Amino acid sequence: MPLETEEELKKCPLCGLEVPESELQECFICHAGFCQYCGTQDYGRTFCSARCRGFFFWGDGDNDEKDY
Numbered sequence: 001m002p003l004e005t006e007e008e009l010k011k012c013p014l015c016g017l018e019v020p021e022s023e024l025q026e027c028f029i030c031h032a033g034f035c036q037y038c039g040t041q042d043y044g045r046t047f048c049s050a051r052c053r054g055f056f057f058w059g060d061g062d063n064d065e066k067d068y
Contacts, residue, residue: 014035023035032048043056
C-alpha cells in the first residue's frame with residue numbers, strides 16, 4: 001500500500017499547464033485561478049496578471065462627483 005496518494009492534476013486556466021491542484025492559486029482581485037508560472041508578484045501578493053496587479057495599486061480610477 002503506497003504511503004503517498006497521487007494528487008490530481010488540474011490545468012491552469014491561463015496557460016493550460018497541468019499542475020497539482022494544490023499548486024493552483026487564486027487571484028486576490030478577480031479570483032481567477034493560475035499556476036506559479038503565470039503569477040505576477042508585487043506589493044507582497046501574487047496576482048494572475050499585470051492588470052490585476054495595477055488594479056490593486058491604482059484602484060478603479062479617479063473619483064468624480066457622481067461617485068459621492
